[in-house]
Amino acid sequence: MAYWLFKSEPSTWSWEDQVARGEAGEEWDGVRNYQARNMMREMRLGDLGFFYHSQSEKAVVGVVEVCAEIHPDSTTDDDRWECVDIKAVAPMPRPVTLADCKAEPALANMVLVNNTRLSVQPVTPEEWALICKLGGYSPKG
DNA sequence: GCCAACGTTGGC
DNA sequence: GCCAACGTTGGC
Numbered sequence: 004m005a006y007w008l009f010k011s012e013p014s015t016w017s018w019e020d021q022v023a024r025g026e027a028g029e030e031w032d033g034v035r036n037y038q039a040r041n042m043m044r045e046m047r048l049g050d051l052g053f054f055y056h057s058q059s060e061k062a063v064v065g066v067v068e069v070c071a072e073i074h075p076d077s078t079t080d081d082d083r084w085e086c087v088d089i090k091a092v093a094p095m096p097r098p099v100t101l102a103d104c105k106a107e108p109a110l111a112n113m114v115l116v117n118n119t120r121l122s123v124q125p126v127t128p129e130e131w132a133l134i135c136k137l138g139g140y141s142p143k144g
Numbered sequence: 145g146c147c148a149a150c151g152t153t154g155g156c
Numbered sequence: 157g158c159c160a161a162c163g164t165t166g167g168c
Binding site: 010012035057058061101119120122 | 164165166167
Binding site for chain 2: 036121
């Protein structure tokens, strides 16, 4: 089981949009960055991820699950670009902001803090556990 | 709205 | 294959 972080501008694709797709999930399409694509190639069914709102909100607002592994991105004919599908699992009871992450010494090495422009990122189990704790999220509900 | 960081492109 | 120019992202 691996953990990830998906970044999105809420004005383009928000957590509310994601929740509205329900169990069907949604293609995480439009990624045009090799590093981000390579992360998606590593993803497996059932992997969990944080859903992060960039721009105005800058916070982890929900938890998502990979519901389809890597496949061609339907929004382009360019076969270099592939994506996975994700579905909403649960909202963060308390969104964890970028400032919160920066304030945590244990998260100083997190990709979110150090490479703000990467839109799909790996998250370590330790980071995952800490952010869940900060957000008041428990997998058991 | 500005600017820094970074990835990509294209000329050589 | 290097590197300068350019475009995009995202924090502030």
